[in-house]
Amino acid sequence: MRTENCLIELGTEELPPKALKSLGEAFAQQFELALSSANLPFGSVNWFAAPRRLAVYVSDLAESQEDKTVEKRGPAVSAAFDADGNPTKAAQGWARGNGIDIADAERLVTDKGEWLLHKAHVAGQSISALLEGLVNQTISKLPIPKPMRWGSYSTQFIRPVHTLCALYGSEVINITALGLSSGRTVQGHRFHGEARFELDHADNYAKALEAQYVIADFNARKDKTRQILEDAAAELSLTPDYDEELLEEIASLVEWPVVLKAGFDEGFLSVPKEALIYTMKDDQKYVPLLDANGDLVNTFLFISNIESKDPTQVVSGNEKVIRPRLADAEFFYNSDRKVSLESRLDSLASVLFQKQLGTLKEKSERISLLSGFIAKKINANEENASRAGLLAKTDLMSNMVMEFPDVQGVMGKYYALNDGEDTDVAQALYEQYLPRFAGDTLPSNGVSAAVALADKLDTLAGIFGIGQLPKGDKDPFALRRAAIGVLRIITELSLPLDLNDLVEKAIDVYGDKLSNKDTKTQVVDFVLGRFNALLQDQQVAIDVIQSVAAKRPTKPSDYLARVNAVAQFKALEESEALAAANKRVANILSKQKVDTGTSVNIETALLTEESEKALYEALVASEQKVTSALAQQDYTLILTTLATLREAIDSFFDNVMVMAEDEAVKQNRLALLTLLRQLFLTTADISILAKS
Template sequence: MRTENCLVELGTEELPPKALKTLGEAFAQQFELALTTANLPFGSVSWFAAPRRLAVYVSDLAEGQEDKVVEKRGPAVSAAFDADGNPTKAAQGWARGNGIDVADAERLVTDKGEWLLYKAHVPGQGVSTLLEGLVNQAISKLPIPKPMRWGSHSTQFIRPVHTLCVLYGSEVINISTLGLASSRTVQGHRFHGEARFELDHADNYATALESQYVIADFEARKAKTRQQLEDAAAALSLKPDYDEALLEEIASLVEWPVVMQAGFDEGFLAVPKEALIYTMKDDQKYVPLLDANGDLVNTFLFVSNIESSDPIQVISGNEKVIRPRLADAEFFYNSDRKVSLESRLNSLGTVLFQKQLGTLKEKSERISVLSGFIAAQINADEAHATRAGLLAKADLMSNMVMEFPDVQGVMGKYYALNDNEHSDVAQALYEQYMPRFAGDTLPSNGVSASVALADKLDTLVGIFGIGQLPKGDKDPFALRRAAIGVLRIITELSLPLDLTTLVTKSIEVYGEKLSNDKAHSQVVDFVLGRFTALLQDKQIAIDVIQSVAARRPTKPADYLARINAVALFKSLDESEALAAANKRVANILAKQHVDIDATVHINDALLSETSEKALFEALTESEEKVSDALGSQDYTAILTTLATLRVAIDDFFDNVMVMAEDDAVKKNRLALLTLLRQLFLTTADISILAKS
């Protein structure tokens, strides 16, 4: 069957830059799904996306579906003919529906009976017939939250669509979508290219557009933008300050990237660099430049969509645009410094944190108390933590943060230093939101960690305390992120903190505001539940995680120490046999309703078998070593010690009958197994490692 490469392009007005890549990927995914569902053979599907176009390119698309044979089973033979062998009405109706006579039907014979059968030959439909439905199906499933209408059209799309190019090789496939009939017309660059031109072949799409000053391939355009930024910065011996999100947004704004250099008055550098960088990146999509020390310089890069014959005018225009934004930041900074952070506390009382939980002023007071409490437990400066907690949200009432919300915390640090607050207090205001995202840095000292933990715990306990638990993908207070932040801070900074104690204190600080009496256990379980995802990201086996989770340790650093110990234990040769033995012991004790947490009394006078005496001696020796290691939470030492019990345990089960006829002997042997089980449970439930 003939195949050709196929192109479908929507020529639009400027598409939303933050949605462009998602739209391009979704168009390809949905079109591929439509092709697959329609059983239309193809090679691969790729996508193009630029500010004024979305396109999919399908390689080796078959000219039609394969013909197929569809078996249509009719009534059973016993019901298809009467006693005289004449077709019944059921058989005649079935045959008529298939366009045949009953006599033309074949027979389907199975071990369950015999039926009439018609094998219908269904010819495949051609690509010219199918393509309109496939394109419309793919477009209808694009992630467009707010579609719009334009002109007199009743159709809707994310932006007005002006051209529809559909080529199968060099042939135009006649379809209609979004109020347009297909053609070979494509839009060139808005300024450098032809307004519209004719595309001769699907394979020439990218090269034809490039001759029209359009790089249609999103990733290629992004790579070119990156390279130009890096080259321009390197020529100045500076470093461009951008992330992938900014680079993708810039690449979504231009069809033909041209990086240019501009500058601003050096006097603006007296303003904290974070505020200047924020307005350059967020408002203007400019790329700031940093020196070798990470300090901002008064030169920046921007990406133009044209190759100007008079670049000085373009540069001057961008410098004029940025100046008032920087002037605003300078004004806000200078005016904010005239008022201390402490004097802003009362104004926090006018802003609600949450209706049932009170204002930001009340939240600040709670954070202050909880910060001091945490600092005392980790040997950080309690007074500094208490002070930092109180001032944590004060910068939210500053002009700078109201104008540039992303610099909250950052400006708190600068304003605290301006107020002659202790450097630890200022640093804590800056680091209170850490970690903000996966992989983000953590607070740098105990005071900052105390405030960061207090802030997150106050939110967790408060929202759970009024019964507003996150459901599905709805998590308006970012409780999952807060929980992961709590775990990362405690584990990665090795802080000796217990979630139970922290949540208890937070509930106490809230007083009578909370209404959910299950909040304590729910918060602790919720935070511990985040540990599973966090550990799986570190390639920890799920059975290792489950074995520790079964013991519900509530100190995250202790939890992680157990995880590491069990992971190491699992790699030992003895682990499989010991896990199986633990599972066997657990089953025996459960059937006998033995209280695993009860104090164990073993009467050595009742030990008669050599193997049970040997196990008792080995357990007694191990118990002392486990006790010593438990004091320092050296779980690796505990499990390494217990791994030496393998031979004694195997011999015991090979040679000793636990369920002895003598009740005293039976209970003594059960006590022996209880001690064995207790020693392993000091670290984790090793039985979970046993293979089913």
């Protein structure tokens, strides 16, 4: 069967830069699904996305579907003919519907009976007949939250569409989509290229556009943007300050990236660099430059969409644009420093944190109390933690943060230092929101950690306390992120904190504001649930997590230590047999309704079999080591010690009848198994590791 490479392109007005990549990926994904659903063979599907176009390129696309034979079963033979052998109305209707005579029908014989059968040959439809439906189906499934209409068209899309190119090899496939008829017309670069030109073959799409000053491949354009930024910065012996998100947004704004260098008045560098960087990157999509010490310099890079004959004019224009933004930042910074953070506390009373939970001032007072409580537990400076907690939200009332919200916390640090606050207090204001996302840095000291934990725990306790638990993907107060932040701070900084204590204190400082009586249990369970999800993301086996979760340790550092120990235990040769034995023991004790939480009394005089004597001696020896290791929370040593019991356990089950006729002997053997179970449960429920 003939195959050709196929290109579909929508030529548009400038697409939203933050949505461009997702639109391109969705275009390819949905078109691939449509092709698969239509049973059209193809090789691969690639996507293109630039500010004024979305396209998919399909390699080795078959010109039609495969022909197929469809079996259409009719009525049972017993119902298809009357007593005289004449076809019934049911049989005649079935034959007529299939366009055949009854005499042409075949028979399908199974062990359940015999039916009439028609094997219909269905010719595959051509790509010409199918493509319009596939394209329109794909367009309808693109992630477009706010479609728009344009001109006299009744169709809707994210931006006006001006051209529709549909090529199968060099052949135009006639389709209609978004009110347009297809052709081979493609838009060039808005300034450097032809307004529109004819594309001769699907394979020449990227090359033809590059000749028109358009790099249509999104990733190629992003890589070129990265390279020219790095090269330009290297020439200046500076480092460009950008992340992937900014790079992708810049690449979504231009079709032909050209790097240019500009500058601003050195006097603006007296403003904290974070504020300047924020306005350059977020507002203008410029790339700031840092020196070897990480300090901002007054030179920056930006990406233009044109190769100007007079780049100095472009540079000058961009310098004029950035100057008033930096002047605003300078003005806000200087005016804010005239007012201390402490004096802004009362103004927080005018801002609601949450209607039922009170104002930001009340939240600050709670954070202060909770920060001091946590600081004392981790041997950090309690006074500084309480002070930092009280001032934590005051920079929200500054002009700078009101204008540039992303610098909250950052400006708190600078203003605190300006006010003469302790350096740990200032640093805590800066680090209170850490970690903000996966992989983000953590608070750098105990005071900062106490404030960061207090802020997150106050939110968790408060929102759960009024019954507004997150549901599905709805989490307006970012409780999941807060929970993960709490866990990362405690575990990665190895803090000796118990969630029960923290949540209880967080609830206590709310006074009578909370109405949910199950707040403590729900918050702790919620945080532990996020811990389990976090561990799964780190590729920890689910049965390892479940074995520890069964014990419900509420100290995150302790929880993690147990998980690591069980993971190491699972890798031992003895683990599978010991897990199976634990499962067997658990089942026996459960059926006999033995409480494993009670103290065990084993009568040595009732131990008559050699195997049960050997198990008892091994358990006693292990118990001493386990008790010592448990005091050090050395769960790896505990499980390594218990792994040596395998031979004794195997021998016991091979040679000893637990359910002895003598009740005293039976109870004594159950006590022996209870001790075994208790020793393993000091770390986790190892029985969960057993293969079902």
